[in-house]
Amino acid sequence: MNSIKILNILIVSGILIFSSCKDKNDNFVLPSIEEDVELGAQVAEQIENDPDQFPILDETEYPEAYTYLNNLLDYILTSGEVKYKEEFVWDIHIIENDSVLNAFATPGGYLYVYTGLIKYLDQEDDLMGVLGHEVAHSDLKHTTRNIQRQYGINIILQLITGENPSQLEQIAGQIAGTAAGLSFSRAFEEEADERSVEYLANTPYACNGAYSFFQKLLDEGQTGGTPEFLSTHPDPEDRVEDINVKADEIDCDTTPLAPASYEDFKNMLPQ
Template sequence: MKGFSKVLGISIVAVILTVSACKEKNDNFLLPSIEEDVDLGAQVADEIENNPNDFPILDESEYEDAYSYLNELLNHILTSGEVQYQDEFVWDIHIIKNDSVLNAFATPGGYLYVYTGLIKYLDQEDDLMGVLGHEVAHSDLRHTTRNIQRQYGINFILQLITGEDPSQLAQIAGQIAGTAAGLSFSRSFEEEADAKSVEYLANTPYACNGAYSFFQKLLDEGQANGTPAFLSTHPNPEDRVDDINTKADELGCDITPLAPATYEDFKNMLPQ
């Protein structure tokens, strides 16, 4: 019996060491459940909502038309048949008023945020669809949760969910939004989100390579070194343009922009 206990103890240690090694080497190793992902996203979303100085979110009643328009775009992606957690995540989108910020970001659980500066910077609806697809992918593929777990560990995530240390939520909210240093997506996560965006849009009326347009505009205007955090320069914009278009070629999907004239109407719904 003592021998069995000793072997069992060694086996347990071996399993723990193997799991730890996997966590070190594999971004896809993830311990939190889907429900915990949703809870974590809700905690971060509450932190963002309660910080109007950093995140001045447009009121949904006052800007009802703008939100209806944006949710209709999002719905094209969610009903593409490619979103794994379409029913499990909340898919709640908000507009942040700041015309000087070219940014969008997603929390765990499907809370999405897009800045007025980005909406106004983009030229057509297909471009915004590409960005939305990218952010939906980050949430649906649970990239942010993987990042938090990799950097801080599973106990940190559980503390966030239970609200044991509110200051941690503020820290994570800032890091997710790109207003604070600490979390950044790996090259593989960015490439995966770009590719998923193409897959989502392939089943919509929009150009499936819509995500490339933002990078291309930055390159055309010589702003590649200033690419915002939500579409980081790792990999660089040139590579991402090529990769997105290559993915579209592989899928054989339509790259003709839908480009409805109503996109300008949408821009005009926002505060000027």
């Protein structure tokens, strides 16, 4: 995107932002779709340029794994519930680190899943629940709203135009959960959980797939180590209950599809 186009977008959106009312989470109406995508692209570039911290699997070396993961993502994107299905990039990456139970999303639809999380989950429905949760964070602009709330709109504009590379590095780490700050509020987490149920309700998978990760943590007594991407706000027990209540509320199918191919997917990854 050239500098003149970016400047025009910033001028127009700036007028809209500061003349608008607040949303239910006390954040001003957000930057434009184009700005959200551009911010996500800047963060994604920062992540890609830091292979020591974010060792992303090369898609050309692991084409089967990426094809498999993208097919899962397509179920969510074609559910009819993703608001910015066409506008956002929806670009998914696998980060190689078996010791990390994490996934995260940047603005504009850039998604990241750690090999540790993929291997920890028991079935495909579980991963679908996590993907739905992360798609929701991006589609609902939760990350952009967090950045705006913590740093202000001027920082967002600086990040988009590349004027503040040190701040971009810090924020990329915060989004990925490797640095303190930008944790999602209880309202954002609950909203993402609910949207995950709604996404999966229109797929062959168990619509409450997001609950199983929390349930496994509870069963194993690991709630104190719940990763940033599904933070403990609210408590995992409450989230299990709330996700299942939402599934009952919209009367969607909670029967796991649980295809055997999930083990094949795990075996496609570095061992």
